[in-house]
Amino acid sequence: MQTKAASISFLTVIALVLGPRVTVPAATRGSIYVGPMASGEAVRILSTGYTLQPLTNVCPDCLGIVVGPADLSSQSIVNRLQAAYNAGQPVGLTNATAVSIQRLHDLLAHRGSAEPVPGGATADLVAFRKAFRADGQLHSSSHLLLPRAVTTPSSLLTKRDKNRLKRVSSSLRRKLRRKLARLREQERERQLARADRNDVQALSRIFSATPELPEQPPLGSSPQQNLLELAESYESSGIQSDSYGNQVQLVNSVWAARSFTNSVDLYYFLQEADFHGVANFLKLDTSQQAAPAIGFQPMVIQPSPQTTMEATQDTSSTSFNIGGSAGWNQTEGLNASVSGGLAISNSKTTIIPPINITNDANLQTGQTSWSYKINDLPNKQPETIDLFCQWIWQVPFTQYPAQATNFPFGSEALFLGVFFGSKSPFTTVYLAVNLQSSVPIPFGTTFSLQQPSVTGLNPTSVDQGDTFTINGSGLYPSLVQAVLIGGTALNADNISTVSDTQINVVAPAFNNCAQGCSVVVQTTQGTSNDNVTISILP
Numbered sequence: 001m002q003t004k005a006a007s008i009s010f011l012t013v014i015a016l017v018l019g020p021r022v023t024v025p026a027a028t029r030g031s032i033y034v035g036p037m038a039s040g041e042a043v044r045i046l047s048t049g050y051t052l053q054p055l056t057n058v059c060p061d062c063l064g065i066v067v068g069p070a071d072l073s074s075q076s077i078v079n080r081l082q083a084a085y086n087a088g089q090p091v092g093l094t095n096a097t098a099v100s101i102q103r104l105h106d107l108l109a110h111r112g113s114a115e116p117v118p119g120g121a122t123a124d125l126v127a128f129r130k131a132f133r134a135d136g137q138l139h140s141s142s143h144l145l146l147p148r149a150v151t152t153p154s155s156l157l158t159k160r161d162k163n164r165l166k167r168v169s170s171s172l173r174r175k176l177r178r179k180l181a182r183l184r185e186q187e188r189e190r191q192l193a194r195a196d197r198n199d200v201q202a203l204s205r206i207f208s209a210t211p212e213l214p215e216q217p218p219l220g221s222s223p224q225q226n227l228l229e230l231a232e233s234y235e236s237s238g239i240q241s242d243s244y245g246n247q248v249q250l251v252n253s254v255w256a257a258r259s260f261t262n263s264v265d266l267y268y269f270l271q272e273a274d275f276h277g278v279a280n281f282l283k284l285d286t287s288q289q290a291a292p293a294i295g296f297q298p299m300v301i302q303p304s305p306q307t308t309m310e311a312t313q314d315t316s317s318t319s320f321n322i323g324g325s326a327g328w329n330q331t332e333g334l335n336a337s338v339s340g341g342l343a344i345s346n347s348k349t350t351i352i353p354p355i356n357i358t359n360d361a362n363l364q365t366g367q368t369s370w371s372y373k374i375n376d377l378p379n380k381q382p383e384t385i386d387l388f389c390q391w392i393w394q395v396p397f398t399q400y401p402a403q404a405t406n407f408p409f410g411s412e413a414l415f416l417g418v419f420f421g422s423k424s425p426f427t428t429v430y431l432a433v434n435l436q437s438s439v440p441i442p443f444g445t446t447f448s449l450q451q452p453s454v455t456g457l458n459p460t461s462v463d464q465g466d467t468f469t470i471n472g473s474g475l476y477p478s479l480v481q482a483v484l485i486g487g488t489a490l491n492a493d494n495i496s497t498v499s500d501t502q503i504n505v506v507a508p509a510f511n512n513c514a515q516g517c518s519v520v521v522q523t524t525q526g527t528s529n530d531n532v533t534i535s536i537l538p
Contacts, residue, residue: 035067043126049200064090114236194245236437261324291370317347333499450474486517
């Protein structure tokens with residue numbers, strides 16, 4: 001009788017430890033289109049937070065499209081993907097290999113990229129999205145959901161629990177074991193539901209009605225223009241969880257500029273690593289790092305934060321001036337400035353638990369690296385720690401292979417901890433996000449500012465007051481000084497610079513151009529040819 005009472009108490013303790021059974025909440029975050037060949041873990045995880053609609057349905061409020069690699073063989077589906085992408089919606093691919101990721105990337109003409117490392121690995125999901133920031137510049141983002149890490153726990157029972165089971169009768173022992181099996185399954189369901197919720201929360205950064213964009217940098221006192229407000233931005237991110245709900249998310253944001261004066265390119269990086277631990281960690285060590293591709297050995301400028309003991313704030317900052325002539329990618333194409341150069345200036349601060357930060361940047365190889373040892377997790381409760389670091393990579397023109405169009409780099413975030421149960425530690429948590437990413441080089445294959453050239457007009461004959469377009473090259477908007485028709489400079493109100501290849505002009509009231517007048521563009525780099533003419537009819 002005493003044995004039975006002890007056994008009932010033992011079951012009660014186990015039930016209290018494991019808690020009640022948890023059910024997955026209904027989808028509430030909106031709807032996503034899903035192609036006929038989309039499959040795998042990504043679809044299952046998305047279904048726990050979103051309503052999945054087949055492409056045959058009408059869903060004007062759907063938040064994006066997810067398809068499978070085989071769907072890319074259907075031209076009608078490709079047309080849907082391209083339309084959604086150009087409308088600013090995310091486009092995703094399940095069970096994505098490097099080959100299928102590249103294929104979707106090319107079909108969308110996406111800028112920047114990300115794929116899992118090591119090469120040949122498969123991502124549960126890749127998603128591409130483009131959006132326009134508040135300042136009008138393009139932001140291109142590439143996202144990966146990596147396969148969930150498999151963590152094998154040791155026995156649920158402590159040695160004391162096993163010894164207590166030995167003291168009960170064999171028939172009762174079988175009942176207890178069956179009960180424990182059911183409780184273990186319930187706990188497994190709870191852990192999977194928690195992991196799914198965490199992944200859906202991370203994926204909401206991608207599948208959102210309003211895209212998440214880089215924060216606008218603070219306005220500085222420098223008269224120079226801030227690159228972060230002028231240049232396109234690129235983002236690559238990866239998410240990995242384990243079956244308990246621990247999670248790492250790594251986000252790289254990049255802006256780039258070309259210094260013609262110094263014959264180098266400058267890539268400004270803001271790297272975010274978000275580490276989520278579900279409970280009871282005895283220790284938590286993390287790191288984040290990035291390295292340029294093989295063949296590149298850039299100079300590392302201002303890697304931040306610095307080594308700090310017992311930090312309760314993670315503050316990283318960069319302030320760097322690019323003197324002389326500089327160029328960058330922007331929504332309208334390529335632009336350049338020769339008046340005072342540009343500035344890169346940004347600072348980021350987050351509140352964190354007491355952490356030892358070690359800056360391990362390697363100036364010889366160009367690799368940046370930070371390691372973090374968390375000294376205390378308040379209340380030993382589930383917690384997310386957001387860490388930021390930033391730096392500039394300076395790449396000489398001579399390091400690019402012939403006809404290079406992209407700068408490749410690798411990045412990694414590691415999460416190591418010991419997770420405790422109610423009695424004793426039962427697993428070591430190890431999570432890693434490894435990405436191979438690339439961003440467009442900041443001025444294409446043009447390594448020097450070009451003299452303007454006019455190649456044609458559209459149309460070639462207009463009425464006074466009509467608009468025509470000058471087509472050419474070297475028409476950098478910030479460098480255009482004048483447009484001359486028949487040798488006469490136009491009023492600035494008649495000129496609208498579009499890109500480095502186009503200028504829109506309102507035809508002036510010139511009565512002597514019915515038979516054609518030369519169209520010439522002047523920039524800081526010189527004067528264009530004068531053999532292209534426009535007919536302006538009175």
